[in-house]
Amino acid sequence: MESFDxxxxxxxVALTPKGLxxxxxxxxxxxxxxxxxxLGPAAGMALLLPVTxxxxxxxxxxxxxxxxYGGMYGGTITSVLINxxxxxxxxxxxxxxxxxxxxxxxxxxxxxxxxxxxxxGVVGTVALAFAAVGLSAIALKFNAPxxxxxxxxxxxxxxxxxxxxxxxxxxxxxxxxxxxxxxxxPISGNARLTFGNSYLVDGFDFLPVAIGLFxxxxxxxxxxxxxxxxxxxxxxxxxxxxxxxxxxxxxxILRGSAIGFVVGLMPGAGATVAAFLAYVxxxxxxxxxxxxxxxxxxxxxxxxxxNNSSVTGALAPMLALGIPGSAGxxxxxxxxxxxxxxxxxxLMTDQPVLVWSLIASMFIGNVVLLIMNVPxxxxxxxxxxxxxxxxxxxxxxxxxxxxxxxxxxxxxxxxAMAFGVVGYLMIKADLPRAPLVLALVxxxxxxxxxxxxxxxxxxxxxxxxxxxxxxxxxxxxxxxxAMPFMLRRFSNRNA
Amino acid sequence: MRNLELAAAAVMLVLAAVVGFGTAGLxxxxxxxxxxxxxPVAIAVALGLLAISLGREALAxxxxxxxxxxxxxxxxxxxxxxxxxxGFGFAAAYLGFPIAVFGFVAFATVVALRQRxxxxxxxxxxxxxxxxxxxxxxxxxxxxxxPFGF
Numbered sequence: 001m002e003s004f005d006x007x008x009x010x011x012x013v014a015l016t017p018k019g020l021x022x023x024x025x026x027x028x029x030x031x032x033x034x035x036x037x038x039l040g041p042a043a044g045m046a047l048l049l050p051v052t053x054x055x056x057x058x059x060x061x062x063x064x065x066x067x068x069y070g071g072m073y074g075g076t077i078t079s080v081l082i083n084x085x086x087x088x089x090x091x092x093x094x095x096x097x098x099x100x101x102x103x104x105x106x107x108x109x110x111x112x113x114x115x116x117x118x119x120x121g122v123v124g125t126v127a128l129a130f131a132a133v134g135l136s137a138i139a140l141k142f143n144a145p146x147x148x149x150x151x152x153x154x155x156x157x158x159x160x161x162x163x164x165x166x167x168x169x170x171x172x173x174x175x176x177x178x179x180x181x182x183x184x185x186p187i188s189g190n191a192r193l194t195f196g197n198s199y200l201v202d203g204f205d206f207l208p209v210a211i212g213l214f215x216x217x218x219x220x221x222x223x224x225x226x227x228x229x230x231x232x233x234x235x236x237x238x239x240x241x242x243x244x245x246x247x248x249x250x251x252x253i254l255r256g257s258a259i260g261f262v263v264g265l266m267p268g269a270g271a272t273v274a275a276f277l278a279y280v281x282x283x284x285x286x287x288x289x290x291x292x293x294x295x296x297x298x299x300x301x302x303x304x305x306x307n308n309s310s311v312t313g314a315l316a317p318m319l320a321l322g323i324p325g326s327a328g329x330x331x332x333x334x335x336x337x338x339x340x341x342x343x344x345x346x347l348m349t350d351q352p353v354l355v356w357s358l359i360a361s362m363f364i365g366n367v368v369l370l371i372m373n374v375p376x377x378x379x380x381x382x383x384x385x386x387x388x389x390x391x392x393x394x395x396x397x398x399x400x401x402x403x404x405x406x407x408x409x410x411x412x413x414x415x416a417m418a419f420g421v422v423g424y425l426m427i428k429a430d431l432p433r434a435p436l437v438l439a440l441v442x443x444x445x446x447x448x449x450x451x452x453x454x455x456x457x458x459x460x461x462x463x464x465x466x467x468x469x470x471x472x473x474x475x476x477x478x479x480x481x482a483m484p485f486m487l488r489r490f491s492n493r494n495a
Numbered sequence: 496m497r498n499l500e501l502a503a504a505a506v507m508l509v510l511a512a513v514v515g516f517g518t519a520g521l522x523x524x525x526x527x528x529x530x531x532x533x534x535p536v537a538i539a540v541a542l543g544l545l546a547i548s549l550g551r552e553a554l555a556x557x558x559x560x561x562x563x564x565x566x567x568x569x570x571x572x573x574x575x576x577x578x579x580x581x582g583f584g585f586a587a588a589y590l591g592f593p594i595a596v597f598g599f600v601a602f603a604t605v606v607a608l609r610q611r612x613x614x615x616x617x618x619x620x621x622x623x624x625x626x627x628x629x630x631x632x633x634x635x636x637x638x639x640x641x642p643f644g645f
Contacts, residue, residue, distance in 0.1 A: 054634055167552055171507060171545040177538045178514050185521075185531040192531055193517050220576060223608070224569035389610060393603035394622040396576075397596050400583055401626055405636045410588055417580055424577075428563055429499045447534045455528035 003133060010356030013058055014364055019357065022059040026066020027365045031372055033067060034074025035380060036388065039395065040088070041071030042327035042437075043218050046210035047395070049335055050402040057339040058354055062361040064335050068328045069121060069311045069362065072271060073369045074380075076113040076304055080106055081381055089271035089307035092279040092299060099295035107377075108241045112249050112297055113304040114373035120257035120305035121366035124312030127261050129359050131313075132348065135320035138469075139345035144456060145463050147322075147344075148449035149473035151442040154323040156480050158268030158435040166484035169435045172426075176436035179204050180443025187451055199411045206334040206440055208403045208412045212419025213426070213433045214327065215399040219392050220424045245297050252282050252298035256305030263306070264313020267325035270434070271307040278306030312362065318343060319355055322445065327434040330441045499562045500553035507546035515539030575607035591641025597623045 013019050033044035044067045052060035075090035080097035097109040142150070155177075159169030182193040183203025194200040241249070256278040263274035282302035283292045292299050314325040315332075322344035324330035336343050341351060348355050372380065403416035426433055457463035464470050514535050522530030565573050579602055586595035600622045605615035630636045 051629070051634060165549075165552070167545060167548050171542070171549055174538055174541045174545055175507065175510070178510060178535075178542060181514065181535045181538060188531050190521060190531050192521065192535065193514065195517065216580065220573060223572050223576065224565045387610075389608045390604060390614070390618045393600045393608070393618070394625070396580065396603070397583065397599055397622060398626065400580070400587075401592065401596070401630060401638070404587070404592075404638070405630055405634070408636075410584065413584055413587070417584060420580065421577065424573075429503045430496075431503060450534065451529050458527040459524075 010360035013357035014360040026063035027070035030067035030070020031074040034071035043214035092303035116253040116305035118370040120309035124309035131316040144452035145470040151446035160480040173435040176439025208416035213423035216420025217423025249301040252301040256302035260306030260309030261313040264310030274310035275303040275307040504550035511542035592638040
């Protein structure tokens with residue numbers, strides 16, 4: 001009952017003119033960012049972080065979260081109409097959605113994606129409310145040893161559950177920790193790895209690193225191959241599904257929503273893994289599996305539902321434990337820290353209005369997005385006619401000015417530029433950027449918790465096995481660490 | 496791709512050495528708890544081991560796909576844009592942000608991205624106005640002005 005009261009308070013904040021404006025701007029920007037092939041929601045959030053400095057925490061978080069889940073809606077439009085995934089989680093929508101568009105069923109593809117995303121977003125938000133409360137209740141029993149292991153788990157899980165080489169992901173995680181070690185020791189206050197440079201005494205701030213790695217780097221890569229394809233025309237009257245198509249899609253939406261939320265709960269899995277897993281599962285359940293890859297509406301429904309519900313799933317550990325599970329939630333966590341709020345088990349008790357207004361805003365945001373994506377999808381589709389080559393320089397300069405504006409220092413802008421080049425090289429070398437960013441965000445928590453834990457135990461590492469939650473987390477860390485290598489050895493043996 | 500991964504592994508090894516030896520002089524252990532150097536040394540060890548593992552994986556791979564470096568027109572765009580980004584920093588510091596924004600967008604669209612100059616100039620003007628409205632007018636951020644007073 002208390003949760004319902006808090007949710008009502010959350011709606012009271014979210015439904016104010018300021019709250020509604022923040023939600024609307026967030027989902028609108030997210031929709032646009034998701035539709036732009038060169039930019040992801042994490043980049044959009046990083047670019048807009050400086051803008052949130054002048055906002056109150058509730059409005060800032062509602063807007064940034066709106067970009068995060070709005071981006072999942074936006075990625076569908078370019079996937080279906082141009083066959084270019086606006087988001088990596090929209091790849092399966094591009095595969096089948098564009099085939100549907102070629103057969104004159106673009107409207108049906110966009111409609112099922114929007115409805116599926118809406119359903120998944122709303123159901124995921126309800127599930128988030130329960131999951132966050134439950135996780136938070138457990139996490140109140142946590143102390144330094146558990147927080148250290150949670151931070152380690154968050155970094156290792158991105159390597160274990162993400163796509164690509166686990167060695168590369170772990171290496172980037174270690175690099176993120178190394179970058180986080182620069183500056184001032186969190187306990188003694190001694191300068192560390194500054195090499196006498198006064199600019200490094202405060203360490204590397206998250207903001208310019210995120211702007212560089214996600215904003216500048218992604219835009220540079222996207223400008224290598226600029227697509228001049230015209231989007232397939234879609235009219236409002238096309239935005240409907242037949243009763244047969246609806247019957248085929250509704251179970252796909254249900255299954256996709258469930259799979260997406262559960263996958264999203266796991267740090268590091270992300271929307272892409274959720275969308276792909278839901279697609280593969282749906283192919284097994286489908287009455288027409290041969291259509292997958294050739295224009296399966298239920299494939300689009302499943303993957304789009306999953307990528308939306310995974311975003312809400314990823315918010316649960318971020319809000320309840322202070323452990324971001326993706327690049328987007330890492331940016332959101334950084335935004336909260338910049339506002340002077342530390343996510344963790346006490347967040348729901350210390351800042352209930354913030355948490356519940358965020359949850360309430362997600363209900364509102366999904367309604368706004370449904371309106372934007374069903375009747376207004378043709379309008380957004382027309383925005384794709386603006387040549388990306390004209391938008392990209394503006395995005396680059398916005399990111400650089402934003403980096404400067406964050407601290408009113410050219411040093412921040414230079415760091416953003418440097419990490420832009422680093423991010424570009426990382427993309428070329430297929431080195432994942434999300435583990436680096438996650439590790440940078442988690443580095444202070446990891447080090448402080450470790451040192452506090454060992455101080456509590458007078459230097460004995462047995463504290464990590466004597467406490468039951470810590471032992472459970474330690475076993476989980478070991479399993480996640482070994483899992484990708486064991487799976488690779490297993491698949492090599494079978495091959 | 497193998498050479499690129501080997502280069503990445505080498506860079507990570509160097510960074511591991513920098514982190515490990517760069518904290519020399521700081522205490523590794525302090526009474527009952529880790530000192531300032533404990534976590535950096537642990538990170539350096541992890542970086543080093545993972546870098547070696549990446550290098551071994553790269554060498555052990557039998558097939559080697561080419562690294563996805565841009566070629567032709569794509570390479571030309573990147574070759575112009577990266578210095579332009581750096582140049583923006585200098586221009587902003589000495590000529591002020593409005594001129595730097597206008598100059599960067601005009602250069603990027605016309606020279607790097609080969610758009611028609613009226614379109615490039617129009618884009619530069621629109622972008623400069625938008626940046627001014629968003630950061631200076633709406634957010635109240637005082638962006639540095641140049642020698643011409645703006």
